[in-house]
Amino acid sequence: MDGQLLAFTGVAAGMVAMPGADFTVVVRNALVSRRAGIACALGITAGLMLHTALAVAGVAAVLTAVPALFRTLQLLGGAYVLYLGARTLRALRRPRPEAPEETSVAARPLRQGFVTNALNPKAPITFLSLLPQFVPAGSPALPRTLLLALIVVVLALLWFPAVALLVDRLGRWLRRPRAARRVEAVTGAALTALGTVLLLEAVT
Structure with missing residues (x-):
């Protein structure tokens, strides 16, 4: 792996892992x-893809050239994240179910992960501005940018499932009623x- 790829991998890892x-x-x-x-982690990876x-x-250049489109996506993304936060906080008032339904276990988290990431308009613009910086002068742009994009997807595919597995590993403590409500309150407030x-x- 050349120096530019190593540098890009470090930068991309920081972007992916950023809370x-x-x-x-x-x-x-x-x-x-x-x-x-x-x-949910797989849904986020699909959004990054x-x-x-x-x-x-x-295509991300269009978002830069058409501010109204960029702002619309900002509003949609912000509204969706706000909705998830409000829903999490509202759920604190209800008793915790014994076992989640099958749709909530798979389809719904997958959709939440994908939509949360896909409705972030800053991501394609960030990639559009970042990827060319790591394409060596004189080399074919398409194969190189495809490789850089693949690195981002692989990093996400490693990081987010690892986060999910770590949280699940700590689940015995985190799922205690008092601890679970505290964590849900924090995540709801954060969202x-x-x-x-x-x-x-988006509005300023």
Whole structure:
């Protein structure tokens, strides 16, 4: 692996591991079950695949050229994260179910992970501005950017399931009624705050 690829891998790893809505949604679902956490992690990875594909195709440039479209996606993304936070906080008032339904264990977390990541308009623009910095001058751009995109997807595929597995590993303590409600309250508040920030950024 050449020096540029090593540098890009380090930068991409920091971007993927940075705490945010993706991380919080994975933790929230992993508290339900290992399967839910893994499904959510796979949904986030699928969202990243979409973003990297858009960046490679140059579609992300449209978001930069059309501010109204970018702002619309910001509003949608912020509203969805805010909705997840409000839903988590509202769930604290209800008794915890003995066993989650099959749809909530797999399909719903997968969808939550994908939508949370896919509705982040900053991601494709970040990739669009980042990927060209690691394409050597004179080399074919498409194969190199595809390789860089693959590195991002692999890092996400390693990181988010690892987070889900760690939360599940600590599940015996985290799922105690008092501890679980505290963690859910923190994640709900974090998602609500993140959604609010995203909405404020979109309207200012």
